[in-house]
Amino acid sequence: MTNNQNKNEIIKVCLLAGKIMIQSGAETHRVEDTMMRIASSFGSRDSQSYVTPTGILFSIEGTEATNFVRISERSTDLHKVTVVNSISRQITSGELTLIEANRLLKEVDAKTHTYSIFIQVLAASIVSGCFTIMFQGQWTDFIPALIVGGIGFASMVYFHRIVEIQFFAEFLASLIIGSLALLFIHLDIGQELDKIIIGSVMPLVPGLLITNAVRDLMAGHLVSGLSKGAEAFLTAFAIGAGIAVAFSFI
Incomplete structure (x- = not known):
């Protein structure tokens, strides 16, 4: 994986984690902290994130382009927030690679509400x-x-x-x-x-x-x-x- 590809994967994982959390009812500061911790665990220690209830701005380095994700739907699903936090802790402890983290987050995002x-x-x-x-x-x-x-x-x-x-x-x-x-x-x-x-x-x-x-x-x-x-x-x-x-x- 080239350096640019690695940066793109880090951005995808961070934005996906933030998107799931903000859509599921997490606090703004928790979302920003989780995204920056994930980026730091993969070697990007100068990441910046700005989260609002309707959108996420994220950049892994000051000279890199800023990425944006629009949040159009929000609900309450604290189970998803807990799962994303657990994945974030596994990333921080070095238990997950970028590919594994991306796969797990996509599985969480695809799930509907825990209860019918x-x-x-x-x-x-x-x-x-x-x-x-x-x-x-x-x-x-x-x-x-x-x-x-x-x-x-x-x-x-x-x-x-x-x-x-x-x-x-x-x-x-x-x-x-x-x-x-x-x-x-x-x-x-x-x-x-x-x-x-x-x-x-x-x-x-x-x-x-x-x-x-x-x-x-x-x-x-x-x-x-x-x-x-x-x-x-x-x-x-x-x-x-x-x-x-x-x-x-x-």
Whole structure:
């Protein structure tokens, strides 16, 4: 392998690792640190990386051309982040070659979510019921919250596939949650409307996004921190707006 080919392979591995991590919900500083550690392990100790939620800039040397990767889709899959971190540690310890690391990262990138949609909806249902009880709801509200939360999360996944804008998916899902919660109360199946709604919307709340925004701001990544904070605010606003519209029907 020539020197130029070696540099190109290093760039490919670093960019692929960064792309997987940022798409899976990793913090910006973690992504930059991982990319630079991988490059350093393969002999490029002057690498520079600049990561935002929508793109990655990377160069292995100051005189080399800067490479760019566009990030168009983001989700939450912390298992992928853990796997990439594990591969990075293996590279740092000298256990993997460039070719092996590239192959493993491509396998990780090709995998879909660890859990199926059915399992995710089931988990969201159980979480909704448990949050209702945690917020001092009645046990008679557990089943309504379980049903409403599951339907709300499933509708969010469905609408997000139809409309790529996350705001509308969150808005429509919360509108369905508010309407169903009102229906259960009207049918005397539940007792406390607020507890049912609070528990049901919790799977939609951007908790990881808020956490990453704060951590990026604390680490000095102001652009990423503010952009993630704005995204979290819009998501929270969509949830609140959907519930408010549902209440306007009363």
